[in-house]
Amino acid sequence: MVRTSGAHQRSVPLLLILAAAALLAGRVASQWIAPQVDGASSLVHWVRLEDAGRLAAISNKPVLLDFTAAWCGPCHRLDAEVFANAELAREINERFIPVRVIDRQREDGRNVPPVAALLQRFTVRVFPTVIFADARGTELGRTEGFGGRGQFEKVMEQAR
């Protein structure tokens, strides 16, 4: 065994420790101030999942399924830039039956059966995923991730 030199060779990286502490604090603060996915800031009139099929059949409107999660940053951006936009929210409320599907896998270790079934049925791989489907559940279009308001509008236009 060998100890090659004095204590200076084994000094503590103070700057790195401070940087790690600052980043950790920033991360905690970011989660603390992040908006919750509860539709509070949304102008869209979200419909309960169990009512969506019936309402879509009565009104003959397609369903808009917003697959989202509380921890998902891009989901908050989708909320802020699309669902909290008065013009887009009005169009969504008029043309679709909007349903919010919140994934709780990471928080609770599992999803409630209806949510798990929908995630599997539509093969949702990323959040946010917005799927446009007719009353029978046939997919008309989808957006994966949040690629900006323009991309969302384009897919929404195709799903009419």
Added chain:
Amino acid sequence: MSGVVMVETIRRHVTNAGYLAFLGLVAIVAIAASHFDRPTAAWPTLIWLLAVITGAGPIGPEFSSGTLQLILVKPLNRATYLLSRVAGVLCVVWLTALVAFTCEVIGRAFTGAIPWQVLATALLNSMADTLLTVSLLVLLGSITRAYFNAAIYVGTQIGISVITGVLTMSHRFPAVLQAIGTIDGNLFPDRPLTFDRDYLLLAASNAAIALVLACFAFREREVPYGAD
């Protein structure tokens, strides 16, 4: 940070035939994938693979080959050495990511509009992803020998996926599943497709913590003469 260690790390990689071949492969893949509808369809995975290969190199294998003992004869701070090696490896990985990004931009310039925002976000996310990967590998390398760091890193990732799959199918032990999900989300977070501040903060803070732990582990480690 030691400029000599960092530059030497970069030099050893960029003059390596294997690295140059990999760089060529990444460039070809990025140009080929620029014809796909979905931007950045292939190269971020290759960049992650390069991060695993190059990130496994510092400390552990040097310990086993006996080179670490020779290096530490010099009056060089151990934390400085470790961080300089990490910086050198990251420069090489990020240079490769930049080449891939440039190739895709050039490829898309011939086919139509360049989705700058999507491409830049993919580059940023790839850089954050590889920062965390290299930091974790160096942490594992500072407490193990040879390339056990890469084996533990990949083995843990596979193990978590298998256990998560089994527990999800069994619909039992939700608390265990949640705990494993938290570990998975911190060590191996999914690279998002879009700009995600929380993801960047998670990757940077976890990488910094991993490097602090690596410095402390390396600081206390005894370095014997000779190779394994």
